Amino acid sequence: MEFLREQELKAHDRELKLIAEKRALEDRVKNLEDELQKQVLLNKEMAKKVRMIEVQVHKRSEASGVKPGVAVGNTTGTIKSGTVNQ
DSSP states (O other): OHHHHHHHHHHHHHHHHHHHHHHHHHHHHHHHHHHHHHHHHHHHHHHHHHHHHHHHHHHHHHHHTOOTTOOTTOSSOEEETTEEEO
8 A cells, every 4th residue: 555655646746747847848938939029020120121221222322323233433343232243
């Protein structure tokens, strides 16, 4: 009978430990999901700001008569999309 009580206590202890581990993992998942959501929102905000800057650059270049993507004073060729065209 004593053996069965010990086994029951061990099983109960294991169950409590597993419940605590599960709770900790669920909390970690929730924190990671929250962080991911924040990063997604930040990413969208940054993309929106980049588009706004691109529109401003395009408007300024139209107003000044400079073609977008062409470096002023560039004697080796034009710069478009980060590459040099010669």
